[in-house]
Amino acid sequence: MSAALACHRRNPKRRRDAPDHALPQSSKQPLMAHAGAGAGAAEPSSSASSSASGADGASAAAAASSPPASPREAHFFVRATDSKTIAMHAGWDDTVGAVLDHLGACGYGRDLRLLYAGRQLPPEATLAELRLPQDSTLHLAARLRSTQHPHAWQLAAHIAATAAGAESGAASVPAAAFSLDELVKEFILRAHRANLGLSRHDRGAPGGEDRATGDHAAEYLDIFLQAGAALALVRLYLSKSAFRSYAERAIKCFIATDPSSLPMDVLVLTAPVLLEFCRLLSLAAGKKEVLYRSCRRSLASVLSSRPRLPPSMNSPTRLIEQILPFARETVDVVLEGLASMSMMVSPIDLDEFSNFFKVMCQQARHWISGEGSMPRNLYSRESEHGNTWMWRFHNMSMDMLKRLDECLKRLEMDLSLSSDSIGVTESQTIWAARSHILVVLTELDFISAIYEDVGHNLQLVLMAHRAPLNALVRCSKRNERLHWLVKHKNLLCFEARRNLVFMMLPEGKDDFGELHEMLIDRSHLLDESFNYIAQAKHSELRGGLFMEFKNEEATGPGVLREWFCLVCQALFSPKQVLFSPCPEDKRRFYLNETSAVDPLHLKYFTFAGRIIGLALMHKVQVGIVLDRTLFLHLAGRSITLEDISVADPVKYASCKRILEMNAAEIDDLYLTFSRGAHELGTREIIDLCPGGQDISVNIRNRDQYIDLLIKNTFVDSISAQLTHFTQGFTDILVNPDHRKEFFECLDLEDLDRLLGGSNDTINLQDWKSHTQYNGYKEKDRLITWFWKAVERMPIEQQRQLLFFWTSVKYLPSDGFGGLSSKLYIYKTSDSPDRLPSSQTCFYRLCLPPYTSLKMMENQLQKITQEHVSCSFGTW
Missing domain, CATH: 3.30.2160.10 (Hect, E3 ligase catalytic domain)
Structure with a gap:
């Protein structure tokens, strides 16, 4: 052998060069290799000089320190199995075997092979015989015979060769280039089939369930990378070849836009491939490249949904270091959006940001391997020892918190300027459109569990901007990830807390096909209601209710509101021996420890818990409130x-x-x-x-x-009753695990307002101001008589009239303004001897043209009798 070879390896963290290694010298030009740090560097093209971009610039630095190339010298790059790029100089008469031997001596292993354009190079061939172009890229891989998946290697090599041939314009390749995406889909399908075979083989074996979660698919995807298929596809896509669009289609096979092309068991393992695409495209094509951004979004999505990471990513430090640059890009996008006049961030960018931060938070928490957050001096000291990702992640979080502080200041100014000039509905729409700010705050709350000072500063920001925080929460659309705000409930107003707990309850469905239907006989109200509710599945109740009374035509929300009130009145009656009223507040109830006299009492407590949850879900004030002891038990707190x-x-x-x-x-x-x-x-x-x-x-x-x-x-004497009541309520929640958060978000007074409504005297002026007329005018004599008659009624009679009119007996805590719509009085052509009628779903009272105040009072007196106010007029 007539060549000498030296290998210089640069560590990206330590910046120290490894010692040289030499082969026996000859009179020929020495063979030298310079290993660049840079997992993920873009490969130089065939026209690249010795300072071309490669391995984060390490190859260029190494090439600059090497002897100048002579006409008898070959200059090429080797992509190693550890994702480092090695810049090499060799004599033309050096063999491939000599190169492999020296790479083995440098620590890359022995049983190796070199591939070019997807084809293995013969060890005995000289570089002159191979006629390799200057600055070409070879790939170092284990020999084919050492793998368990020879067919995967063959197909991956074929993909790489096809892409490389299409890039170079080889005459024999273009026809195959048309099927690049089909070749990639075939590779993915084989990985999926290999997994299925593993699952069948290991079913029932010890540990088989764990092994059948993607081991073979992960190995297939690793082969795809080692064979150079990913690199070859990117090079073709970035080239000026007429076949570059086929490379784009092939790369997109790994992007989860078409579920049929990417089985789930393979999808969750594509992170290493997507990471390689991101590295190559980012360096060679730039941050704004559309395909690069698609790969980056898919990488974030795959990582955030992974039950477990591929072997190459199972180290928290390694994973965070790999994805931190891409996460930083998404942070910059969000920061830029928040700094704009509109403060808007697109949903796609927001999802990508959230996914990356979710992964980094999970891995950082895994790295800490303990409870509580890290003090500042700890992660400052760790950064000095090489864990720079900790400090960089921290700085990203503080940048985000600073920008959010600026946004909330601007929102506070907007709130003070627009409160008088914008209507309630319009204002809610504007604030709902800014809910992405809450999403970013949510991510920072997760990070605050890692970094002590982030949590402290987040608390200060929220305290300083309570008004915009409340406006955002009050108008926010359903988002289960906002439960962290329970920790800050002292900063939230009742309306904001109410919106948070309603997010934990189901929305119900509007189409009747999804509703749980009930047909109830009034004479058997409680028994039949129990059968419909207690026997139903959780999912049936969460979809909503549709009910009808037997032999009555009326249906709709008004009937449902009445049913809730009547059922609660019967269920909490002392005659049922399930609940006892508090001596000084007859609307407030606690569990009766003597309820065991009824053999079905435990099932009825489950039923009662479901009724309370459903009443809250449907936003019906039933006039019943719970005692503090029962409330504290539901919240999981002790009783004093x-x-x-x-x-x-x-x-x-x-x-x-x-x-x-x-x-x-x-x-x-x-x-x-x-x-x-x-x-x-x-x-x-x-x-x-x-x-x-x-x-x-x-x-x-x-x-x-x-x-x-x-x-x-x-507690102890009624533990069984409490358990069943609690379970019944939990059955209605979207996520049963959030029961404690539901009650921690509320004070007892809040629950009273949601469930019991207002027990105060009805404000007649408020009633009038929320009533509109159809066929009558506000100044009409008959309308004047009507309000005079209402004013003379005692409070309970007024409630019965309101109940007849709307099926609402207890108003929301904010009065008539808290109802879903205005109230209406319609003029009818009925004879004055007819009683008023109502359409409770639309809050309509149909009033005949009575001829005197006395006649008006007599007719209203009749419909406010309890047995009459619980029936319906025309519909």
């Missing part, structure tokens, strides 16, 4: 002495006295750690702790006694 004051004022007062007594007074009570209870007509003694009847209460243990007494009374 102060929480029982409404449910059991007697027990509350007794416990307060015990806490105020001195030691002698407590001893005189002769209390033990037990309590009496009634069950099925008998009285029994219940221990509050093991051996409780033998433990006396004294001044030292009285706090523990009261805690155990409350827990036993309001």
